[in-house]
Amino acid sequence: MSASSGDRLSTTQRMRTPVGTASGRSTLHTVLLATLVGAIVLFGGITIGLQIAGLLVGRAGGGAAPISNDGHDHGAGGADAHMRPVDVSGKPSAPVFARGNQELASRDVGGVREFRLTASIVRWSILPTVPVGAYAFNQMVPGPLLKVKPGERIRVLVTNELPEPTSVHWHGLQIPNDQDGAAMITQPPIQPGETYTYEWTVPDTPGTYWYHSHFEPDRQQSLGLYGGLIIEDPAERKPDHDATLILGEWTVTAAGNVPSMPMAGMEPNYFTINGKAWPETETLNVKVGQRVRLRFVNAGQFVHPMHLHGQPFTLVATDGNPLPESARWIKDTVLVGPGERYDVEFIARAPGMWLVHCHIAHHTMNDNVEVDGGGGLMLVVNVTS
Numbered sequence: 001m002s003a004s005s006g007d008r009l010s011t012t013q014r015m016r017t018p019v020g021t022a023s024g025r026s027t028l029h030t031v032l033l034a035t036l037v038g039a040i041v042l043f044g045g046i047t048i049g050l051q052i053a054g055l056l057v058g059r060a061g062g063g064a065a066p067i068s069n070d071g072h073d074h075g076a077g078g079a080d081a082h083m084r085p086v087d088v089s090g091k092p093s094a095p096v097f098a099r100g101n102q103e104l105a106s107r108d109v110g111g112v113r114e115f116r117l118t119a120s121i122v123r124w125s126i127l128p129t130v131p132v133g134a135y136a137f138n139q140m141v142p143g144p145l146l147k148v149k150p151g152e153r154i155r156v157l158v159t160n161e162l163p164e165p166t167s168v169h170w171h172g173l174q175i176p177n178d179q180d181g182a183a184m185i186t187q188p189p190i191q192p193g194e195t196y197t198y199e200w201t202v203p204d205t206p207g208t209y210w211y212h213s214h215f216e217p218d219r220q221q222s223l224g225l226y227g228g229l230i231i232e233d234p235a236e237r238k239p240d241h242d243a244t245l246i247l248g249e250w251t252v253t254a255a256g257n258v259p260s261m262p263m264a265g266m267e268p269n270y271f272t273i274n275g276k277a278w279p280e281t282e283t284l285n286v287k288v289g290q291r292v293r294l295r296f297v298n299a300g301q302f303v304h305p306m307h308l309h310g311q312p313f314t315l316v317a318t319d320g321n322p323l324p325e326s327a328r329w330i331k332d333t334v335l336v337g338p339g340e341r342y343d344v345e346f347i348a349r350a351p352g353m354w355l356v357h358c359h360i361a362h363h364t365m366n367d368n369v370e371v372d373g374g375g376g377l378m379l380v381v382n383v384t385s
């Protein structure tokens, strides 16, 4: 028995001792002492609570000076600025039918594969009639897909054209700490107008990864500053179709769009796969008997139970880690939490228009309206013979 469970037992025994006996008096003393200690702890707790509340009020721009540890204006300016709709005045518009998640070209610079990402504000259409002010890499949502190979040396030049600082975190990658991209933890934020260089060797861990802003991610990531990263497996037998599906959420108000989690209990009203809501999501055209891999990436802040109609799928990898045969689950719905990746595979069984969709029904609506049989997190796998 552990010491702590022994302690619990003796406490229980003390409490059961009747008051008034000899041992009861010592129990009474214990109770009084405990009450006194409790009151001190409670009072201390209130004091600390008030101090925390004071800090929060200060951060929200209420009274105390904003917290700053490096002299930069962090672009926050308190909760009001954090929740301000994106100002798209003078910003470019991506073509209405532009697609995000496009593979990013690289160039060889002295044996290093070099990629370029530029963070900026762009008007992005999650539906033809629903433009949002997005924080985007290379003017697309999600940002471009990086495909890399184990052992490669890569360099990513990140230029910040946002009106506020940013950074890039390489989610799930086993790389040196100083390349981790956590703003103010492992690097200074990338200031507006600056270009920052990340450089690392691709670890030998093939799988599904992603990258996203790690400066005020509640605002920047929610507004579209994320993209997929695939470490290709040179040894694997490739599937016939390999789709990376990055899930996102949007809160569009009459005044413009704001980050997707404005407050606890308030749900976003638009949901996207690779930057588009149904019916503008892509259709996967496959043949009966072909092997299809779907790589679900949750770049949002809500959970999404992703369901396939018509047949089950097999979980083949979680968070970039391949599952051994004995650990593979066969399911038709997989709950994809924030930050998680699930790679699933299936052999297309029968012809038809088979849906893939989130099973939280609100997430298959566009601003509470169903369009052409659904909305939001929904796409079709069109299987033909």
Ligand SMILES: [Cu+2]
Binding pocket: 303, 304, 305, 358, 359, 360, 363, 377
């Ligand atoms: Cu969902």
